[in-house]
Amino acid sequence: xxxxxxxxxxxxxxxxxxxxxxxxxxxxxxxxxxxxxxxxxxxxxxxxxxxxxxxxxxxxxxxxxxxxxxxxxxxxxxxxxxxxxxxxxxxxxxxxxxxxxxxxxxxxxxxxxxxxxxxxxxxxxxxxxxxxxxxxxxxxxxxxxxxxxxxxxxxxxxxxxxxxxxxxxxxxxxxxxxxxxxxxxxxxxxxxxxxxxxxxxxxxxxxxxxxxxxxxxxxxxxxxxxxxxxxxxxxxxxxxxxxxxxxxxxxxxxxxxxxxxxxxxxxxxxxxxxxxxxxxxxxxxxxxxxxxxxxxxxxxxxxxxxxxxxxxxxxxxxxxxxxxxxxxxxxxxxxxxxxxxxxxxxxxxxx
Amino acid sequence: xxxxxxxxxxxxxxxxxxxxxxxxxxxxxxxxxxxxxxxxxxxxxxxxxxxxxxxxxxxxxxxxxxxxxxxxxxxxxxxxxxxxxxxxxxxxxxxxxxxxxxxxxxxxxxxxxxxxxxxxxxxxxxxxxxxxxxxxxxxxxxxxxxxxxxxxxxxxxxxxxxxxxxxxxxxxxxxxxxxxxxxxxxxxxxxxxxxxxxxxxxxxxxxxxxxxxxxxxxxxxxxxxxxxxxxxxxxxxxxxxxxxxxxxxxxxxxxxxxxxxxxxxxxxxxxxxxxxxxxxxxxxxxxxxxxxxxxxxxxxxxxxxxxxxxxxxxxxxxxxxxxxxxxxxxxxxxxxxxxxxxxxxxxxxxx
DNA sequence: CTGAAAGCGCTTACAG
DNA sequence: CTGAAAGCGCTTACAG
Numbered sequence: 001x002x003x004x005x006x007x008x009x010x011x012x013x014x015x016x017x018x019x020x021x022x023x024x025x026x027x028x029x030x031x032x033x034x035x036x037x038x039x040x041x042x043x044x045x046x047x048x049x050x051x052x053x054x055x056x057x058x059x060x061x062x063x064x065x066x067x068x069x070x071x072x073x074x075x076x077x078x079x080x081x082x083x084x085x086x087x088x089x090x091x092x093x094x095x096x097x098x099x100x101x102x103x104x105x106x107x108x109x110x111x112x113x114x115x116x117x118x119x120x121x122x123x124x125x126x127x128x129x130x131x132x133x134x135x136x137x138x139x140x141x142x143x144x145x146x147x148x149x150x151x152x153x154x155x156x157x158x159x160x161x162x163x164x165x166x167x168x169x170x171x172x173x174x175x176x177x178x179x180x181x182x183x184x185x186x187x188x189x190x191x192x193x194x195x196x197x198x199x200x201x202x203x204x205x206x207x208x209x210x211x212x213x214x215x216x217x218x219x220x221x222x223x224x225x226x227x228x229x230x231x232x233x234x235x236x237x238x239x240x241x242x243x244x245x246x247x248x249x250x251x252x253x254x255x256x257x258x259x260x261x262x263x264x265x266x267x268x269x270x271x272x273x274x275x276x277x278x279x280x281x282x283x284x285x286x287x288x289x290x291x292x293x294x295x296x297x298x299x300x301x302x303x304x305x306x307x308x309x310x311x312x313x314x315x316x317x318x319x320x321x322x323x324x325x326x327x328x329x330x331x332x333x334x335x336x337x338x339x340x341x342x343x344x345x346x347x348x349x350x351x
Numbered sequence: 352x353x354x355x356x357x358x359x360x361x362x363x364x365x366x367x368x369x370x371x372x373x374x375x376x377x378x379x380x381x382x383x384x385x386x387x388x389x390x391x392x393x394x395x396x397x398x399x400x401x402x403x404x405x406x407x408x409x410x411x412x413x414x415x416x417x418x419x420x421x422x423x424x425x426x427x428x429x430x431x432x433x434x435x436x437x438x439x440x441x442x443x444x445x446x447x448x449x450x451x452x453x454x455x456x457x458x459x460x461x462x463x464x465x466x467x468x469x470x471x472x473x474x475x476x477x478x479x480x481x482x483x484x485x486x487x488x489x490x491x492x493x494x495x496x497x498x499x500x501x502x503x504x505x506x507x508x509x510x511x512x513x514x515x516x517x518x519x520x521x522x523x524x525x526x527x528x529x530x531x532x533x534x535x536x537x538x539x540x541x542x543x544x545x546x547x548x549x550x551x552x553x554x555x556x557x558x559x560x561x562x563x564x565x566x567x568x569x570x571x572x573x574x575x576x577x578x579x580x581x582x583x584x585x586x587x588x589x590x591x592x593x594x595x596x597x598x599x600x601x602x603x604x605x606x607x608x609x610x611x612x613x614x615x616x617x618x619x620x621x622x623x624x625x626x627x628x629x630x631x632x633x634x635x636x637x638x639x640x641x642x643x644x645x646x647x648x649x650x651x652x653x654x655x656x657x658x659x660x661x662x663x664x665x666x667x668x669x670x671x672x673x674x675x676x677x678x679x680x681x682x683x684x685x686x687x688x689x690x691x692x693x694x695x696x697x698x699x700x701x702x
Numbered sequence: 703c704t705g706a707a708a709g710c711g712c713t714t715a716c717a718g
Numbered sequence: 719c720t721g722a723a724a725g726c727g728c729t730t731a732c733a734g
Contacts, residue, residue: 042728076710117466385721
């Protein structure tokens with residue numbers, strides 16, 4: 001029998017401690033059982049262990065303050081209890097609220113969520129996807145996915161993926177959790193018609209995003225259904241930020257005739273437009289009506305006057321959890337599933 | 352020699368794929384070398400491998416699209432490349448900006464950051480600390496730590512911890528990255544004296560937070576140095592949120608005589624106070640002057656009029672990275688180190 | 703009900 | 719310059 005030559009760790013967080021980390025082996029020794037038995041107690045395979053043994057092992061665990069190392073289990077099972085959550089912009093309070101909802105829902109299922117900020121950048125997205133894969137994540141939630149090679153690869157590999165708010169940017173990407181953006185956009189178009197707004201304009205989000213595209217298309221079709229046409233010069237594309245909204249408004253409000261009403265791809269864009277309106281002394285809604293989207297949690301503080309579409313961010317977490325569960329249970333057809341959440345137009349003073 | 356009986360994974364993300372994950376063993380086989388050699392190439396131990404072999408292994412890696420599994424390495428080294436970042440409130444844009452800065456700085460060092468939202472809750476903080484420990488994190492950054500048993504334990508275990516913005520809530524907790532809150536508070540006090548504001552009030556943050564406490568104490572001492580005393584009834588404590596600031600203002604502005612100026616523990620509190628001022632028709636700064644803290648990134652959009660203290664959130668990432676590096680290099684004395692960043696009072700119209 | 707043993711995917715001291 | 723082997727901390731099929 002060859003003697004152990006090496007294999008011990010060289011350094012590390014715990015390497016610096018003289019005592020070292022307490023492992024399952026220490027517990028087993030102290031309790032006078034095998035590590036298999038400790039493991040069974042840990043995993044609640046109680047029917048296979050006598051009550052007395054369970055008691056003894058439990059008390060040793062408590063006494064030693066033993067906590068199993070996640071990494072050991074993950075490697076053995078080739079699956080960790082981690083779920084990666086990719087979000088395009090952590091400073092967007094709407095996204096932060098969704099992330100928080102997902103985190104709570106997963107935690108109740110003893111799954112830990114890791115938050116990753118992709119900044120809408122495919123390379124960063126791929127870096128995080130690979131990261132999560134390397135940690136043997138049991139799933140990945142993509143809020144606002146962008147097309148990328150790494151995402152293609154994961155889709156092909158049938159990794160449990162859930163697309164939130166924005167549909168998968170490729171065919172057969174996976175299940176979707178979100179609202180019917182087209183229908184909501186259409187309702188806004190109808191509302192603009194009812195209000196009899198002449199010269200409507202729109203500042204929509206990135207057309208790479210299904211959510212932005214569908215909001216815009218719904219809006220356009222809502223107008224068209226009443227015979228109102230949208231002038232191409234009144235259609236702008238902007239990033240989903242206040243400053244992008246502001247910049248778009250600088251351009252849009254510099255030309256005559258001014259639009260009578262503007263549909264903004266999200267609330268942040270609307271905030272930016274509103275600032276520009278004040279700068280050039282345009283009253284909202286008397287001179288220009290504004291409609292946003294998302295019902296950003298900041299509205300209450302930043303823009304209690306903004307008419308918008310309330311997207312139920314609190315429901316995203318439970319819905320995402322349900323979809324993951326079906327993915328993990330390998331329910332057939334789940335990869336094509338769409339979990340459509342209710343939305344609701346909120347009419348405040350701006351439109 | 353016993354035959355292999357088991358050990359194969361039962362299920363998992365990759366278990367569902369017929370092909371399975373490509374491991375270091377597949378690469379070794381295809382390249383006609385041992386897994387040790389592949390590992391050396393992977394880890395850039397180039398001086399120990401011939402150029403020709405490196406080439407061959409590299410091309411096989413590329414061809415097969417092999418990416419090493421993080422978990423394997425982490426378990427072997429008893430250290431992952433993960434750093435946990437605990438933050439008290441993801442929806443606070445100031446915290447989000449710091450988290451983003453830390454993430455960028457660590458990523459440049461090929462360390463991945465995991466964002467965890469503690470909600471200022473000790474139990475949640477402990478759950479995340481344990482989580483990070485289980486993933487063999489190489490370090491943990493705590494933005495706004497609260498006292499908790501788990502934190503005590505990690506401090507005792509000499510885990511690499513960095514305390515950001517708020518000092519460790521126990522003695523010898525670890526290095527600190529932030530500004531001199533006391534000095535900044537004091538300058539605000541002096542400014543109030545110079546402006547000759549009578550009847551100053553303060554709505555400070557949680558007194559469990561060193562940052563909040565020092566801001567308040569500095570402010571009080573700044574007034575006291577000029578012989579101005581702070582009436583106890585003008586001192587309120589509030590959570591660091593808009594709604595808590597609003598509630599405090601409801602109380603504070605309900606009593607006569609009204610305060611002439613209010614120092615708010617952070618900008619969000621100031622936003623809440625400002626809303627209340629509008630509701631009761633108090634002009635800012637004519638009737639009530641307001642001073643905030645942090646220079647929240649939202650100021651530009653939400654409150655371009657707010658006088659505040661600019662805290663250089665962009666510098667927090669690089670500073671945190673430097674401190675971690677010294678912790679990892681086991682530099683002596685680093686656990687007592689304080690990395691003090693520059694701050695600057697920003698005088699806008701509110702005070 | 704319990705244990706000995708294999709093995710998850712890596713890294714590295716040792717021996718050539 | 720390279721490989722065989724040990725081992726990181728777990729889980730679990732198999733044998734009792």
